[in-house]
Structure formats: structure tokens, C-alpha cells
Amino acid sequence: MNPKASPGHALSIIPREQHTISRKNISKAALRVLYRLNEAGYDAYLVGGAVRDLLLGGHPKDFDVATNATPDEVKKLFRNCRLIGRRFRLAHVVYGNEIIEVATFRGTSDEEGDRHVVDGRIVRDNVWGSIEEDALRRDFRVNAMYYDISDFSVRDYVGGMQDLHNRVLHLIGDPATRYREDPVRMLRAARLAAKLNFRIDPKAAAPFAELGPLLSGVAPARLFDESLKLFLTGHGLKSFQMLEGCGLLKFMFPATARAIRRGDRALCMLIEQGLENTDARISEGKSVTPAFLFAVLLWGEVRDLAHTWMSHGKDGNDAWSRAAAHVVSEQCQRVAIPRRFTIAMEEIWALQPRFEQIQRKKVFRLLAHPRFRAAFDFLLLRGAESQAMEELGRWWAHAQQLPHETLAAALPAQHVGGDVDTGVPAPARKRRRRRKPAGKSGAS
Template sequence: MPTHNPPDTSALRIIPRDQHPISRRAISPNALRVLYRLHEAGHRACLVGGAVRDLLVGLSPKDFDVATDATPEQVKQLFRNCRLIGRRFRLAHVVFGREIIEVATFRANVDDGSGDRQVVDGGRLLRDNVYGTIEDDAVRRDFTANALYYDIADFSVRDYVGGFEDVNNRVLRLIGDPEARYREDPVRMLRAVRLSAKLGFRIDPGTAQPLPRLAPLLAEAAPARLFEECLKMFLAGHAEQSFEGLDRHGLLPVLFPETAAALAANRSGALRRMLLEGLRSTDQRVAREEPVSPAFLFAVLLWPAYCRTLMALQAQGLHAAEAERRAADRVTLHQLERVALPRRFSLPMQEIWLMQARFSQRQRKRVLRTLAHPRFRAAFDFLVLRRAASPAHEEDIAFWQEAQRDPDAAIATRPDDGSVEEGGAPRKRRRRRRRSHAAGE
């Protein structure tokens, strides 16, 4: 079991209230209630982690976590609206309507036999409920920027690991030996990329260096947990930068193996342009506080894999419609081995893909049926994204924009599949479109 350096109390730096920007006005009133009640009951009570970090850089935290020397059972005795959760990390949740204040007891690295810790596979933690001091708690956290404590007793910020300076310098640095910390919890590699993208921090070279080599450890993480990490990474307004970070640090081939392979094989770069445009659009929607569907997000992320698989199946002689269905199923099934995408998202994702072939059809009944499809709007938005990969989609986009306003007028003014091209030869529109569905991107 890898161990971290013992707490060095001489490294403690106390930043008094007049030397940091954190104001109680920026802290959730419910978090303040929890902090004050713990303090009044004689316990140490601090705001900790991402909330402190975000307040220091001028962001508005979404969650406010509390660290204390009170055990979960003691916290529950103080709050009637408290429930205890977790097996790996025993936590207290104090519930205020829709807001939950998470309260964690200070934890230690070294188990003297009185705690509850289970380690497997050369360092991976399954359970970690060994309680300790605030100094112990600081050195066992992941990044220095997340190991800062806002103490309600005197409104100071307490820094045991150099996190205050790293936040000011916009540096993301792991506490302790990076390889040991990644082996304890491989998902920390994704957190490094995500926090770097969110905060605009650079990853410290020592923290970044092991990432490509240790990336295969992500395959050991639970697929359900990786799905949750993907949502945090791509639905928080920093999707484009997160994707670039995954690619730059060698994590993309492990998290999205078939997408990574398809992007590497696509020499024109069209698939990458389309994918990045989709993530950019997602970030813009988040910035406007508009909803973003995980189904649409994964349709974007896995589209390169779908296109490559579809081309391979068509090269084997499969009929277009059958190849499309098989490609959608195959890509989804393979990705589920790594990221547990629930059916409520994977099925709409597949519908978005399969509807792309309909956009070259002009027959009246098919047009009306497509317009009435419950997934039409998402599929059309996806078609618009594909313009970033190929201008060949402009005609279809124009037709369906007009069809949404007036289907009869659109059908009357646009030629059908059987129209005649200049020179008298029948247009082979459907066949050309079916090939370009993947090959053009």
C-alpha cells in the first residue's frame, strides 16, 4: 500500500480574513448553518475542497462541502435532517430541500487497526473510513487546490500543502507521489483533465507525466462511475477543452477507444471538426443555461466510431439500412464495456444517428413522417453540426429548414429522388447520400 508523507504541521499556512477574498455572503446559507452548529457544539468545522478553491478564483460553487472532526454519527445527532450514506467513504448528508450539504469526517492515511480500510490490486482503495486530524485529512486529498480549509472559527483559510499558492498560480498539482495517487484511484486522471479545463489551470508537469503510461488503469474503474465522470466532464460548460485534454494526455483511447481509432484514421480531419463543433455547441448551450441531453452528447462523442463501423459494414456488402442498424448496435455495445451508458440515453442516441439517412428523402409521406418523429429536432440539430465536417449537407439543411416552416412548399420546390439531372440522366441521389453518410466525414 503506497503511503503519503506524514502531515507536517510546520508547513501550515494560515491566511487571515483580510488576505483572502472569501466572503460569507458568497457561501450557501445552509452551509453556514451546518458550519455554525458544528462549531457551537464544540467541533472543528471548515468549508473544504472545490468550494474554497472556486471562491478563491472568483467562481460560484455549485456544492458546498464541510469537513469536521465530528464522526458521521455525531453529525446525525446534531441535525434531524441528516442521513448517513456511503460504504467506501462514510458521509453525512444534511438535507435542506433540494440542497444537500455533504459533511465528511477528517480522514487519515495510516490505519492503526481502529478504522475501516480495504485496499486491493496494488493500491486501489475500496473503503477508506480511517478518521484522523485536519492535518491528516489535508495530505490525503487529491490536489493541492482541493486541500484548502475555510475555518468558520476565525474565517481564515488554512493551507497544509501549498494549495493557496498553487491556486494563485493557476497550477493543478497532485499531493504526494502521482503514480501512487493514480493507482489508488485511476479516476483521478480524469479529474485532473476536467479540473484543468474548468479552472483554466495548467497541470503540473509531475502530475501530467504519468498520465499516458497509466491511462490503461481506467479500464479497471466501474463503467457506471466513468459515465458519471463523463457527465461532469462534458456537461459543465468545458466539454471542448476537456476533450482536448483527454486527447493530449493519452486518456481518450481508453475512455473512447473506437472514437480515438476513427479520428486517427480520418486523414481529412472532418470527423474531428464535427466532434469539436458539437462539444463547442454543448458548451454554448450550458452557458445560456439551456438543457443538454446526454443522448445528444454521446451521439457526438461516438459519431466517428459509428461512421467508421458503418463504412466497414457497407464494404462487406451489407444493405445500407441494415449496415446502419448494425453499426449503431455494435458501437453502443463496445462502448458499454467502458462507460455504462443507460438505455434511456443509448436508444435516443441511436435514433439520432439512424435518422440522418432520412434527411436525403423528399417523398411527401416520408417527409411528413420524419417531421413528426419525436427525435426530429435533435436529429436535425445533429445534421446542422455535420456541416462542420462537410458542406455537402447544406442542401439537406436548407430543405428541412423550409420543411419545418411549410412542408408542402418545401416538397413542391425541391426535386425528389427520382428527378432528372442535366443531360437527362436520373439522379442517383439516394445512393450518393448513403455513401457520404459516413465516407464524407
């Protein structure tokens, strides 16, 4: 009897000669796990994003394995294995810096095993089942294909190969039900569409507006991890545009969404350029930091709030400090940004008004600040705000190229007004002669 597939889809087994997956492109650690499970008599498959990306000609970094061995049975086979998770019991097999995640086939029964659902949301799920059930439990069709190490074929139970061909993301099962089970699937849809340059099936996108608020119930630490996947894996600009287009941005970054709704085109340009620059650095193998990314995303709200408080008479430093603290506090209720990053963000913001203080001591003090480089890069992004801001960025770029003595000689001892160009700061204004108090003549 043929194995079962999802309703409306017959099981498709693609033999080795009809697909593009080669063991050369699978990590040695993943192959070790697959072979050892298979040799011990268990079914063992490479599954999920790795299979999807290999079929698309990509080079995945992470490899997940699905098997009919239970977590405890996996642990007995591998000395370098640890069991993790309460919500989803998993085995992690560790080889140096690489971790191969091994999951037991998930079942669909609500009656057997350790499965707990609250308000439609799966809070614990350790029900084992067959590979057919496991395929139905996965999120998107393109993520539910299995590479069989026993004969090197690909098993497709849900029509994932057709979706790869059509470059579309279909959710497995009823979209509203699946999003209630795990609201993060909405973010995953946007991220995968951006990464793969796929479109989201209209039925999968339809519940976003109604069910987007469920993201507020997701653990903020988990949403931080999802933010890194969205914005720091090389396709951040597309992910941002996808989130905004799908109406999901406001549920993760409400301050960013509000600032964009105010119609500030310069701010949109700053965010898009910042994300584009980050994508470029990742593609070039350069380091990136979440602090700079979040500083870019939240800048509009911080800037507007600081200017509002200054217009009401607050001291500039205090206004910027309070604005930063307020915006960070609100954002961390949605996305738990670690303190080491929020400190860096606040410093980047706090240094922005100091770039306008063209005075000898302050210029050299700012140049020596440990956060200067990040703050200067941020200043360059702000060039779209005004011509004066663009000129300010050029001036600081030029100032960094000058020898210390040349720059010191060109700078006034005290802050002066006027625009800044790429050469020497505006000349010092002539000091006004002080009047002597009435009744105190200089004559003897």
C-alpha cells in the same frame, strides 16, 4: 506547538482581511451545517472545490464540509441527515433540493480503523484522523484548503494558495501511488485543468501513459458520472482537448480515439463544434442531454462501420442498426451509458440517412418524428463532411420554414436523385417508356 503541514510546506493561516471569501457567497444550508457543528463543540470547515472556486472569484454550486465529528455524531445533530457509502462513510444533510456533504477528517494510518487496500487501490477507507492528515489525503493542493467558520480564516497545509496564484495543479504525494489508489484522479486532473484554465504539473502528468489502462478497472457507472462532469458542466470542449492531449481519451472513449486517429478532419470539426455548442447552451441556461453528446463522440465509428457493412452488400437499415448496436455495446463496457440515452443516440444516427430521402411522404414523416430536432441539429454539425452535406442541412432548414401546402407542392411524390439546394428539390426525372415484352404487339 504549531499544527503540522505537509513536508516542505509550513501551515499558512490567511486571516479574513487577506482573502476574498465572503459568507454572502456561501449557501445558507452550508452555513447552517457549519454553525451547528461549531456550536456543538466540533471543528467545522468548508473544504475542497468550493473554497478553491470562492478564492478564484467563482460561484460554486456544491459545498462540502469537513469536521472532526464522526458520521454518527453528525447524524445525531441533524434530523435531516442520512449516512451513505461503504467505501467512504459520509453524512448528507438535506435542505430542500440542496445536499451538504459532511466528511469526517480522514486519517493516514493503515493500522487503525476500517481501511482496505487491494493492489494499491483503496477499496474502503473509514479511518478518522486530524485535519493535517485529512489535508494530505486530498488529491490536489488547490483542493486542500479549509475555510474556518470559527474565525473566517483560510487554512492552507500544502501550498494550495501558491498553486492558485501560479495556476498550476500539483498532486499531493507521489503521483503514481495516488493514481493507483484511485485512477479517476487522472481524469479529475484533466477536468480541473480545463475548468480552471490551469496547467498540470509535469510530475502529475507523467504517469498517465503507464497508468491510464487502470481506468478500465473503474466501475463503468462511475465513469459515466465523470463523463458528465467532463462534458456537461460548461467546459466540455476544453476537457475533450485536455483528455486527448494527455492521452487519456482512448481509455474512456476508444471508438472516438480510433476514429480521430484515422485523420478525419471533418469528424474532429464535428466533435469540437458539438462540444462548443453544448458549452454555449449551458452558459445560456438551456437544457442539454447526454444522448446528443455521446452521439457526437461516437459518430465517426458508427458511420464508418455502417458504410463498411453496406459496401459488403448489407441492407442500409440493417447496417446502421448493427453498427450502432456494436459501438454502443463496446462503449458501455467502459462508460455505462443508461439505456434511455442509448436509445436516443441510436435514433439520431438512424435518422441521418433519411435526411437524404427527398420524397413527399418521407419528408413529412421525418418532420413529425419525435427525435427530428435532435437529428436535424446533428445533421447541421455534419456540414463539414462535404459541400453536399452542408447544402442538405440548408435545404432542411429552409423546408421547416415553408407552409405545409407550399412544401408539399414543391416535393416529388417519389425519391429523386440530384443535389439539394435551399430552394426546391431537384426536378423529377422524365420516366422512361416501358418496352412491351417481345411477341406482344400493341396492334390488334
